[in-house]
Amino acid sequence: MKEKLVLVGNGMAGVRTLEELLKLDPERYEITVFGAEPYPNYNRIMLSPVLAGEKTVDDIILNDRDWYESNGITLHTGDPVVRIDRAARKVITESGLEAGYDRLLLATGSNPFIIPVPGHDKEGVIGFRDIADVNTMLEASKRYQKAVVIGGGLLGLEAANGLMKNGMDVTVVHLMDILMERQLDRPAAELLKQSLEERGMKFLMETQTAEVLGDDRVSGLKFADGSEIEADLVVMAVGIRPNIELAQTAGIHCERGIVVNDTMQTYDPRIYAVGECVQHRGLTYGLVAPLFEQAKVAANHLAQLGFARYEGSVTSTKLKVTGIDLFSAGEFNEQEGDETLVLQDPAAGVYKKLVVRDNRIKGAVLYGDTMDGTWYFQLLRDGTDISAFRSTILFGQHDLGDAGHGDETRVAALSDDAEICGCNGVCKGEIIDAIVTKGLFTLDDVKAHTKAASSCGSCTGLVEAILASTVGDGYDATPSKKPLCGCTEYSHDEVIAGIKEHQLKTMDAVRSFFEWKNPDGCAACRPALNYYLLAYWPGEYHDDPQSRFINERAHGNIQKDGTYSVVPRMFGGLCTPAELRAIADVAEKYNVPEMKVTGGQRIDLFGIKKEDLPAVWKDLSEAGFVSGHAYGKALRTVKTCAGKNWCRFGTQDSTGLGVKLEELTWGSWMPHKFKLAVSGCPRNCAEATIKDFGVVCVDSGYELHVGGNGGIKVRVTDLLCKVETEEEVLEYCGAFIQKYREEAHYLERTAPWVERVGLDYIKQAIVEDEAQRKALYERFKYSQQFAQIDPWKQRAEGEEANEFQPIKITAA
Amino acid sequence: MSNWIEIAALEDIPRLGARVVKTDTMDVAVFRTRDDQVFALKDACPHKQGPLSQGIVSGTTVTCPMHNWKIDLEKGCALGPDEGCTNVFRTKVENGKVYLAI
Ligand SMILES: Cc1cc2nc3c(=O)[nH]c(=O)nc-3n(C[C@H](O)[C@H](O)[C@H](O)COP(=O)(O)OP(=O)(O)OC[C@H]3O[C@@H](n4cnc5c(N)ncnc54)[C@H](O)[C@@H]3O)c2cc1C
Numbered sequence: 022m023k024e025k026l027v028l029v030g031n032g033m034a035g036v037r038t039l040e041e042l043l044k045l046d047p048e049r050y051e052i053t054v055f056g057a058e059p060y061p062n063y064n065r066i067m068l069s070p071v072l073a074g075e076k077t078v079d080d081i082i083l084n085d086r087d088w089y090e091s092n093g094i095t096l097h098t099g100d101p102v103v104r105i106d107r108a109a110r111k112v113i114t115e116s117g118l119e120a121g122y123d124r125l126l127l128a129t130g131s132n133p134f135i136i137p138v139p140g141h142d143k144e145g146v147i148g149f150r151d152i153a154d155v156n157t158m159l160e161a162s163k164r165y166q167k168a169v170v171i172g173g174g175l176l177g178l179e180a181a182n183g184l185m186k187n188g189m190d191v192t193v194v195h196l197m198d199i200l201m202e203r204q205l206d207r208p209a210a211e212l213l214k215q216s217l218e219e220r221g222m223k224f225l226m227e228t229q230t231a232e233v234l235g236d237d238r239v240s241g242l243k244f245a246d247g248s249e250i251e252a253d254l255v256v257m258a259v260g261i262r263p264n265i266e267l268a269q270t271a272g273i274h275c276e277r278g279i280v281v282n283d284t285m286q287t288y289d290p291r292i293y294a295v296g297e298c299v300q301h302r303g304l305t306y307g308l309v310a311p312l313f314e315q316a317k318v319a320a321n322h323l324a325q326l327g328f329a330r331y332e333g334s335v336t337s338t339k340l341k342v343t344g345i346d347l348f349s350a351g352e353f354n355e356q357e358g359d360e361t362l363v364l365q366d367p368a369a370g371v372y373k374k375l376v377v378r379d380n381r382i383k384g385a386v387l388y389g390d391t392m393d394g395t396w397y398f399q400l401l402r403d404g405t406d407i408s409a410f411r412s413t414i415l416f417g418q419h420d421l422g423d424a425g426h427g428d429e430t431r432v433a434a435l436s437d438d439a440e441i442c443g444c445n446g447v448c449k450g451e452i453i454d455a456i457v458t459k460g461l462f463t464l465d466d467v468k469a470h471t472k473a474a475s476s477c478g479s480c481t482g483l484v485e486a487i488l489a490s491t492v493g494d495g496y497d498a499t500p501s502k503k504p505l506c507g508c509t510e511y512s513h514d515e516v517i518a519g520i521k522e523h524q525l526k527t528m529d530a531v532r533s534f535f536e537w538k539n540p541d542g543c544a545a546c547r548p549a550l551n552y553y554l555l556a557y558w559p560g561e562y563h564d565d566p567q568s569r570f571i572n573e574r575a576h577g578n579i580q581k582d583g584t585y586s587v588v589p590r591m592f593g594g595l596c597t598p599a600e601l602r603a604i605a606d607v608a609e610k611y612n613v614p615e616m617k618v619t620g621g622q623r624i625d626l627f628g629i630k631k632e633d634l635p636a637v638w639k640d641l642s643e644a645g646f647v648s649g650h651a652y653g654k655a656l657r658t659v660k661t662c663a664g665k666n667w668c669r670f671g672t673q674d675s676t677g678l679g680v681k682l683e684e685l686t687w688g689s690w691m692p693h694k695f696k697l698a699v700s701g702c703p704r705n706c707a708e709a710t711i712k713d714f715g716v717v718c719v720d721s722g723y724e725l726h727v728g729g730n731g732g733i734k735v736r737v738t739d740l741l742c743k744v745e746t747e748e749e750v751l752e753y754c755g756a757f758i759q760k761y762r763e764e765a766h767y768l769e770r771t772a773p774w775v776e777r778v779g780l781d782y783i784k785q786a787i788v789e790d791e792a793q794r795k796a797l798y799e800r801f802k803y804s805q806q807f808a809q810i811d812p813w814k815q816r817a818e819g820e821e822a823n824e825f826q827p828i829k830i831t832a833a
Numbered sequence: 834m835s836n837w838i839e840i841a842a843l844e845d846i847p848r849l850g851a852r853v854v855k856t857d858t859m860d861v862a863v864f865r866t867r868d869d870q871v872f873a874l875k876d877a878c879p880h881k882q883g884p885l886s887q888g889i890v891s892g893t894t895v896t897c898p899m900h901n902w903k904i905d906l907e908k909g910c911a912l913g914p915d916e917g918c919t920n921v922f923r924t925k926v927e928n929g930k931v932y933l934a935i
């Protein structure tokens with residue numbers, strides 16, 4: 022029989038512990054949960070946005086009732102546990118239910134502290150803790166005008182902000198002379214107060230409440246100095262008290278909270294506790310991040326793995342008042358001997374302060390610009406030595422990239438559990454571990470052993486940086502040349518030059534000229550050589566399907582389940598009712614399970630079986646569509662905005678120009694995917710400045726931008742030049758593409774290419790050297806003759822039929 | 834006891850490529866190397882069941898299209914550093930016809 026686990030307190034820490042436990046050992050326990058509130062587990066943090074009308078209660082439910090059911094958990098809501106019978110090992114609820122346990126987990130959270138002044142129990146005096154409190158406040162705001170919030174801390178200000186948003190006249194009464202004194206230093210607190218006052222919030226500072234006035238319901242407050250204020254609603258937000266009553270009456274040792282050791286165990290070894298009700302090494306916590314760390318540890322011990330330890334947490338805070346950015350962490354008030362780094366820009370409403378001791382960040386307060394809060398917090402927690410970049414640290418992390426050691430410092434800043442490779446879920450710690458235990462020295466080794474950087478490759482820089490910092494001097498970060506792949510010593514550049522100079526026109530010729538170790542090449546060099554030969558010898562070299570990745574061979578994106586997706590080209594994103602109807606017909610005919618509009622303004626049909634592809638393409642091609650190449654290292658899409666024809670801001674016909682650009686460029690194979698966009702004015706609705714080639718129309722002509730991309734590491738384009746006519750746009754675009762096609766390394770996108778060769782080099786070739794530009798453009802147009810043959814139509818007509826047709830054998 | 838089934842003409846399988854053979858219970862990938870050797874593996878990578886038939890063939894290995902594991906066509910096993918094997922089926926070529934033993 023399974024052991025029984027009972028959880029008392031259906032809140033954030035308790036349920037997180039269950040989630041962690043289910044991950045580790047889903048079968049061990051029969052689990053029963055008791056919650057005093059009538060809801061499944063919800064995100065308490067988000068009560069502030071609910072009060073402010075920015076979210077609904079439904080939005081903030083974390084685990085709905087189905088979750089409990091599908092995990093076999095019995096849930097009792099609205100029925101608090103009133104007694105623990107430790108001798109009989111059972112809990113008893115208010116309604117008289119009993120449940121026996123082998124292990125008991127207490128996660129009863131905390132209660133708002135209500136100041137015991139006379140009259141504190143009148144109607145209309147509440148705390149801010151749960152959905153019921155929020156409902157009380159929302160109700161009050163419908164019938165009354167004046168609210169007073171006692172407490173100018175995080176919770177009080179969020180409550181005050183929410184009440185104000187519901188139309189109430191709100192005064193915040195605070196005992197200290199600055200707001201949020203536990204999170205902010207004086208300058209930041211002053212900025213905060215100022216901007217809240219601008220929004221209409223009133224403050225009574227250094228004011229102590231003496232009495233709540235009124236008959237049954239509150240009508241006002243009286244202060245220690247004898248003054249009074251009217252109030253129809255009083256919210257006390259002066260702190261929380263761990264909710265230990267239940268544990269205490271059961272005789273479990275409590276001080277301020279339920280005392281636990283580093284394994285989250287109470288003095289009764291069968292009973293664990295997590296969350297705000299807990300006291301660990303003398304500290305209690307009131308934020309979720311430490312509670313989630315506790316949850317992990319408790320789960321580890323409940324699953325009887327027995328190795329995790331909780332050793333306390335450093336916390337950071339953000340205020341969730343929309344429009345106010347504020348961040349604080351650590352020891353933000355300097356002590357004797359500390360240094361402070363301060364950046365103040367009162368006009369922009371920005372204040373940043375870092376407290377530094379021995380070149381390590383000890384605390385941070387940010388106001389107005391909190392972008393780098395997480396980074397500073399990471400540096401703080403990891404105790405990183407910041408001397409290398411302290412002169413620029415206040416400008417933020419993105420500033421480091423320009424200093425030339427961007428990746429390495431970024432990596433140093435990350436903790437071991439920071440995820441490096443998002444595709445394969447590989448963390449920094451795993452990579453370091455593999456490097457150390459398996460003695461890896463090269464990027465390829467790391468890729469092979471950890472899978473990091475082996476999918477989309479966008480984390481390659483980070484992985485290299487980890488390798489460099491782990492192996493230290495043993496790793497030559499910039500080898501004088503990097504071989505194209507394991508089959509050869511020669512680099513991309515040498516192979517490209519060889520193909521050109523020695524007229525190498527087949528893959529075998531390249532491999533024998535450069536003495537490839539492996540006669541067939543490998544999965545890395547075959548697609549690269551196939552591309553280079555195609556790019557240099559248009560019309561002469563025959564594409565080798567067996568040297569293409571499956572997406573390009575099958576002309577569709579292979580999906581997780583082995584089916585393919587199909588994206589027909591819609592030039593410039595334009596379409597007609599007839600075209601849409603044709604797509605809809607195809608979707609119905611082939612039972613397409615899902616359709617979606619892509620980021621590049623196309624329609625994606627998912628879930629098509631490989632055998633059906635030629636028939637799907639036939640129908641699409643009869644309706645006039647060609648392949649959208651959404652699967653290839655090729656020209657993807659030209660995204661356009663509404664433009665002059667419709668938009669009141671438009672300066673040029675951005676849509677028409679987009680269509681012309683796509684007609685010029687479609688079908689072209691590239692070193693990597695290539696995206697274009699045309700925006701009709703600098704408002705830039707088509708996001709042209711994060712594309713490989715982007716056009717921004719202005720009154721006097723067209724700005725041409727190059728080398729941008731979205732994705733994981735967003736790069737904004739560089740301005741190439743400005744031209745006056747559409748013809749010039751087409752010519753410059755074709756020339757830029759051809760330069761890229763001829764010189765970039767396979768799988769190098771324009772952004773890294775532009776960075777590698779330098780913008781000046783490209784400007785020189787495309788803008789300044791007219792003869793070169795024209796020659797490049799001519800070569801591009803020549804190669805397009807052979808590229809603009811629709812691969813879908815060819816295959817619909819029977820080419821490569823074997824690729825799509827499986828051989829069927831059935832038992833006779 | 835073997836059960837040879839004729840599946841295709843040799844030239845219907847591309848050099849350095851593969852065809853999929855669908856049986857009632859599974860898919861089998863039949864590969865052809867540069868020197869016309871033919872191998873057959875269950876069309877499921879030992880890593881996460883990726884379709885090996887869709888990978889790139891070189892020498893006597895195929896690289897899985899999903900996460901780039903290299904699988905030995907003769908033994909059906911992943912080449913270091915990865916570990917795992919998929920099922921191997923016998924094949925023969927006679928008079929330009931490919932036979933599969935299932
Ligand atoms: C308005 C608001 C805003 C906040 N904002 C932030 C923020 O921005 N960032 C942040 O990190 N933290 C924030 N917090 C704090 C955070 O919500 C808490 O730290 C966290 O919810 C505590 O989790 P817990 O599981 O310990 O307690 P809870 O989530 O309170 O869960 C305890 C549950 O146990 C129930 N319970 C108690 N006794 C019994 C009993 N005897 N029987 C059955 N059930 C019982 C309670 O009803 C409650 O549902 C905020 C809190 C509030 C109220």
Ligand code: HEM
Binds near residue numbers: 619
């Ligand atoms: C095998 C890998 C990938 C496949 C198959 C793929 C496929 C696609 C497809 C089909 C689209 C929509 C096509 C279009 O209309 O433009 C798209 C859009 C996009 N992809 Fe990918 N993608 C891949 C990898 C990536 C990577 C690695 C990045 C980032 C580094 C990325 C970033 C984007 C972006 C930003 C868009 C939106 C483009 C826009 O708004 O114009 N993709 N991708």
Ligand code: SF4
Binds near residue numbers: 668672704
């Ligand atoms: S970019 Fe300019 S012209 Fe184009 S839709 Fe936006 S506002 Fe209009």
Ligand code: FES
Binds near residue numbers: 899
């Ligand atoms: S499924 Fe083949 S490598 Fe992952």
